[in-house]
Structure formats: C-alpha cells, structure tokens
Amino acid sequence: MNELSNQIRIIPFGGVRENGKNMYALEVNDDIFILDCGLKYPENELLGIDIVIPDWNYLREHADQIVGVFLTHGHADAIGALPYFVSEFNVPVFGSELTIELAKLNVENDPKSKQFNDFHVVDADTEIDFGEETVSFFKTTHSIPESLGIDVKTPLGQVVYTGDFKFDQTAAPFYQTDLARLGEIGKNGVVALLSDSAGAEQYGESATENQIANFVKDQFAAHEGRIVVASVASNILRMQQIFDAAAATDRKVVLMGHDLEKIVRTAMRLDKLELPSDDLLVNPKNMKSLSPEQTVILETGRMGEPIKALQRMATGEDRYVKIGEGDLVFITTTPSHAMETTVAKTRDLIFRAGAHVQAISDSLQSSGHGSPADLQLMINFMHPDYFIPIQGEYRVLNRHAKLAEETGISSDHIFLTQRGDSLIYNGEAPMHLAESIEVGNTMIDGIGVGDIGNIVLRDRKILSEDGIFIAVVTIDRKKKQIVAEPKLTSRGFVYVKASRDLMREASELVTKTVQDNLDNKEFDWGHLKQDVREHLGRYLFDQTKRHPVILPVIMEVNQHAHHARTKKNTVKKATEQE
Known part of the structure; x- marks a missing residue:
C-alpha cells in the first residue's frame, strides 16, 4: 500500500465519559488492534445488572480484520470483558505474564x-x-x-496507549516505570497519545507506596483488637x-x-506476591x-467489590x-x-455496630493513577502531535485536556471523545472527527448477555418505584x-385492603x-389487552x-371441554328421570 493511501482510525468502545470499561480500537489500514477489553460495575440506576461491557457490533462486521487484543494490566477495567469477547472472536490475546494468568482465570470461569x-x-x-505495523510495550507503574x-x-507514526499509570520514584522492581524507554x-515521533485521565483532578502529589506501606503498618501496630481490611482483590501491591x-x-x-484466594495464589506462584512467613495465611474455617x-x-x-461485603x-x-x-x-x-454516598452509609453502619473505621484516603492521597504533574510529565x-484523554468521566477528560494545553499542545489537536467517535488521520489532512458509529452498552445479568436492554431497565425502574397491577379475566368468546369477574392483584402499588373502592372501580372498568x-x-x-392497559393505566394514574406496570x-374457557361437560350433564339428568 503506498504512503498516500495509509490511514489511522481510533475508535473508543468504552473508557471515555465513564469509569472503567476500557476498550479502544486502533485501525491501521485493514488491521484492527484492540487495546484492552474491560468491564465496569453498574451505577445504581442499572437495577439488577451485574456488570456492563462494551458493545462490539461494529467489530462483528469487521471480525476478519482484528489482529489481536493487547492488554495493559490485570484489573477488571482492562480484562473483565475478555471472556465475552473471545467467546465470539477467535483472535490472539497479548499481555504480561501476570496479566495473562489473571485473564486466564477470568476466561476459565465462563463456560x-x-x-x-x-x-x-x-x-x-x-x-x-504485523507486516506494516509493529507492536511493542513499555513498563509503567x-x-x-x-x-x-x-x-x-x-x-504514519506511533500511536501510544498508556494504560493506567503513575510515576513513583520509590516503586519496587515489579512496578517501576522505564523512563528511558518513554x-x-x-x-521517534508520536502521532497520537491516548493517556489515562483518572487522576487529573487530584490536588497535590500522591503519597508514595513506601509512605502508604508505613501508614498501613502503623495502623496495624496501633490497634489491639481484630482488624477487617477492605481491599480490591486485584490490587496486588496493597495485598x-x-x-x-x-x-x-x-x-x-x-x-x-474464593476469587481473592485464586488471585493471591496466582500472584504467589509467579513470585509477584511474597509471604513474609509460611504460616501467615489462615483458613477461614x-x-x-x-x-x-x-x-x-x-x-x-x-x-472485587468490598464495600457491600462490609455492609x-x-x-x-x-x-x-x-x-x-x-x-x-x-x-x-x-x-x-x-x-x-455508599461508602458514607457503610461507615455509619460500621460505627453503629460498635467498630472503628479508618481509611487510607482519610490521611493520605493514594491512587494508582497519575497526579496532574504525572500526566503532564x-x-x-x-x-x-495529537492528544486523546481517556479513562474517566467527562470532567476529568476535560481537566486532562487543559493540562495538555498547559504543556503547549494546541486545543485543536486535543480530542474529547465519546463512545463510537471515529478519529481519522491520513498524514495529509489534520486528524479529524469522522462519522461516528453506534456503540451502546451490553449489560450482563446472571448468565444473560445483552438480553437486558433499555425497555427491560425501564420496566425494572417502574416496578421499583410504582409496583405492578395484574388483572386476570376469563372469557367465553363464543358466547x-x-x-368470571376480574381478579385484581397488586404488588408494590397499593395496599389492597385499604383501597377497596379503588379495586372495585378498577374491576368494573x-x-x-x-x-x-x-x-x-x-x-x-x-x-383487547392494549385496551385494558390503557383504560386501567389512565384510571389508576388519575386516582393515585x-x-x-399493568x-x-x-x-378463554376451553370450548370443547365445556361442550363435553354440558352433554354429560344432560345424559345424567335423562337417566335420573327414567
């Protein structure tokens, strides 16, 4: 392919204007590179949904162009959607040794x-x-x-995706950034940088991991009773x-x-987590x-959600x-x-139970994501040449864009994207936003993948707020x-015994x-059903x-059975008369 026909397209499938669900597609001519494949945990309005993963309808249409999935680290926001992805797309997956082991645990758990x-x-x-493209990697903290x-x-030049990162000069060997490589x-010339924005709103510098380690030790030494630690399972450093x-x-x-134990055992097997003594771990039994x-x-x-477990x-x-x-x-x-808000309620519950609560964030600014100074570094x-802030809600992406401008990047070379945006660059014209593709969310509820859509969520919301009203009617269509008069049942709507007039008039209607x-x-x-829904819905809204949900x-009565019963009864009566 000659140079004039080269083209780069960058499409975020998640990770922009939201927390988690990192997944970005880099199209270089006819090849598609998938950068991370993560999930996010739902907000409160997604009633009953377990997790949310990216929607990859576009990738289904271009499945033969995908050359592989490239993972930055082993947290759920980077690898959580992988089991669902590889069940559809049989492409190679690349990552560091620990990342791949944690990815395998995820994939093996899905039938x-x-x-x-x-x-x-x-x-x-x-x-x-990969022929015209070469993929390499660099160490981050x-x-x-x-x-x-x-x-x-x-x-057309290098496209760099940072993954989650920060700079910490005290980091242990497994966590050190390779500054020379950066x-x-x-x-060598970077055309586009996709950079982690999650820490863009931090004030001041984050505590070093040495400071955090000493703080944890001090808390353990100062308390004489039992200690319950809430942590994220995949935060190996905190472990x-x-x-x-x-x-x-x-x-x-x-x-x-069980999940925690598997992650700990995996990290220990790879010598990424050390037990200071052989008898440190005790079975819950x-x-x-x-x-x-x-x-x-x-x-x-x-x-990996410890706060609800604490509740x-x-x-x-x-x-x-x-x-x-x-x-x-x-x-x-x-x-x-x-x-x-959830954490504040949890702390209140713990104090009511008679315990004391201490959080690292009460005393130190701890984060796995870079401070504003780190992001500018x-x-x-x-x-x-072009800068694309990713990984975070709009306000942190916007803050990261301002930080980039302070370093000298022109505002027209910075793109605040949303899911499905297509950034195109061909080396001749400036990078620009082309026609977007539709990228929604795929919601996982139990074993159902994508079968919960907006209509189901709307019904769940209505059920949670206004309840359900069921009207059962038996008819003889022939006659x-x-x-039989309608049987009305209500759950979560009104207390039936205290609303006899309402139920009677609803029955008549x-x-x-x-x-x-x-x-x-x-x-x-x-x-008929639509008529009942409309009339009943209008009446119930007027009254309440x-x-x-109606x-x-x-x-309908079974006509044949009804006819047979009638004939049998006639024969019986005739016999009695004889």
Whole structure:
C-alpha cells in the first residue's frame, strides 16, 4: 500500500465519559488492534445488572480484520470483558505474564470461553511484527505488577496507549516505570497519545507506596483488637503491604472469598506476591482459633467489590464475620465519586455496630493513577502531535485536556471523545472527527448477555418505584361474555385492603372494557389487552398519580371441554328421570 493511501482510525468502545470499561480500537489500514477489553460495575440506576461491557457490533462486521487484543494490566477495567469477547472472536490475546494468568482465570470461569487458549506472554522487550505495523510495550507503574503501556508503530507514526499509570520514584522492581524507554518512544515521533485521565483532578502529589506501606503498618501496630481490611482483590501491591504489616505486628491473615484466594495464589506462584512467613495465611474455617489481636480478615467482596461485603458484616448478614465492638475496619480502596454516598452509609453502619473505621484516603492521597504533574510529565515524554484523554468521566477528560494545553499542545489537536467517535488521520489532512458509529452498552445479568436492554431497565425502574397491577379475566368468546369477574392483584402499588373502592372501580372498568371488545365484531386479542392497559393505566394514574406496570391476563374457557361437560350433564339428568 503506498504512503498516500495509509490511514489511522481510533475508535473508543468504552473508557471515555465513564469509569472503567476500557476498550479502544486502533485501525491501521485493514488491521484492527484492540487495546484492552474491560468491564465496569453498574451505577445504581442499572437495577439488577451485574456488570456492563462494551458493545462490539461494529467489530462483528469487521471480525476478519482484528489482529489481536493487547492488554495493559490485570484489573477488571482492562480484562473483565475478555471472556465475552473471545467467546465470539477467535483472535490472539497479548499481555504480561501476570496479566495473562489473571485473564486466564477470568476466561476459565465462563463456560462459553473456557476452551479459548490463544494467549501470548509479552514483556517490555517484546516486539511483534504485523507486516506494516509493529507492536511493542513499555513498563509503567500501577497498583498491580507488570503493567505495560502499548506502542503501535504505523506507516504514519506511533500511536501510544498508556494504560493506567503513575510515576513513583520509590516503586519496587515489579512496578517501576522505564523512563528511558518513554524518552526513546517520544524521540521517534508520536502521532497520537491516548493517556489515562483518572487522576487529573487530584490536588497535590500522591503519597508514595513506601509512605502508604508505613501508614498501613502503623495502623496495624496501633490497634489491639481484630482488624477487617477492605481491599480490591486485584490490587496486588496493597495485598503485599497488608501481608507485610500483618507479619510485622505478629498477626495472621484470613482470606475471605474464593476469587481473592485464586488471585493471591496466582500472584504467589509467579513470585509477584511474597509471604513474609509460611504460616501467615489462615483458613477461614480455623479463624476462631485466633485471638482478636492476632487476626486480620482480608475482605474483597464478590467481583472485587468490598464495600457491600462490609455492609453485610456490619448488619450481621455475613455467614462468617460479624463486625462488632473492638474491631477496626480498615478501608484501603479509594472510592470513586459515584461510590462516595455508599461508602458514607457503610461507615455509619460500621460505627453503629460498635467498630472503628479508618481509611487510607482519610490521611493520605493514594491512587494508582497519575497526579496532574504525572500526566503532564507523560505528555512531555511523548511530545504527541495529537492528544486523546481517556479513562474517566467527562470532567476529568476535560481537566486532562487543559493540562495538555498547559504543556503547549494546541486545543485543536486535543480530542474529547465519546463512545463510537471515529478519529481519522491520513498524514495529509489534520486528524479529524469522522462519522461516528453506534456503540451502546451490553449489560450482563446472571448468565444473560445483552438480553437486558433499555425497555427491560425501564420496566425494572417502574416496578421499583410504582409496583405492578395484574388483572386476570376469563372469557367465553363464543358466547361473548365474561365467565368470571376480574381478579385484581397488586404488588408494590397499593395496599389492597385499604383501597377497596379503588379495586372495585378498577374491576368494573376492566369488565366494561373487556365486554366492549367482546361485543365488537372484529375481536382482536392484542387490541383487547392494549385496551385494558390503557383504560386501567389512565384510571389508576388519575386516582393515585402513579404508573404501575399493568399486566392484563385474558384466559378463554376451553370450548370443547365445556361442550363435553354440558352433554354429560344432560345424559345424567335423562337417566335420573327414567
């Protein structure tokens, strides 16, 4: 392909104007590179939804162009959607050793993807040649070992995706950033930089991991009773700090949760997590043999969400642990803005249970994401022609854009994208926003993938707010009459015994509506049900100013059975007369 016909297209499938769900497609001519494949946990309005993953309808139409999935690190926001993706797209997956092991755990847990095994381990020295493009990697600092940024060399220059990162001069070997490599990439000319924005609103510098480690140790030493630690399962760095602090204060650690144990065992097997002593970990079954001053309970919750698990412990609903007098609940996660109210309620529940609460974020600014100064340092390393802030809600993307302008990048070379936007660059015209593609959310509820849409969510919302109203009517269509008066049932709408007049008038209205339809020569089942819904809905709103979900159930008597019963009764009467 000659130089004039080269083209780069960048499409975010998630990770912009939202927290999590990182997934970006880089199209270089006819090849598509998938950068991360993450999920996000739902906000409160997504009633009953377990997780949300990207919608990849566009990729289904271009499946033969996908050359692979390239992962930056092993957190759910980067690898969580992988089981669903590889069950549809049989393409190779690349990542560091730990990232691939955690990805395998995810994939093996899903029955549709557990046969997939096209995984490839890479490191900072790996270069993968795809003909016209070359993919290489660089070491970054995050809260999990072996985090990598991705550098795609194209005929038009380099496109760099940072993944989640920060700069920490005290980072341990598994977590260190390769500053020399960043400088080398920047010198070779970066066309576009996709950079993590999550820490763009931080004030001042984040605490170093050494400072955080010492803080954790001080908290463990100062408390004489039992300690319950809330952490995210895949934050390996925090796990190491908790293990070290427990050993230093003569405590044992109880791992709560099967997922946590698998992640810890995997990290230990790869020597990315070290036990300071062989007897540090205690099985939950043997927890009662430990005195309170010896006990550290490490709770990560279902799917890595520890806050809800703490609520169950505080209210006595947890099977194994009941938080009470003398306990210290130590929260080591930094909640997102969306979770702040939930965390405040959880703290209140813990105090009511008689325990004390301490969070790292109360005393230190801890984050796995770069501060504003870190973000500007990355930009200055890369010197990109075009800048695309990613990973965060709009306000942090916007703040990151302002930080980029302060480093000298022109505002018309900065793109605040949303899902489905297509950024096009061909080396001749400036990078520009082309026609967008439609990219929605795919919601996972139990084993259902994508079967919950906006209509179902709307119904769930109505059910949660206004309840349900069911009208059951039995009719004889042949005789054009109602066999039994309507049976009305309400759940979550009104208390039936206190609303007898409402129910009686609703019953009369249903009777009249059904009879009017029976008397109509052009009887239609769909029209009958819709009529009942409309008339009943209007009446109930007039009376209550509420919109419950209305379910009309219309049953028809079996004509043949009815005829047989009548004939049998006639024979019986004739016999008696004889």
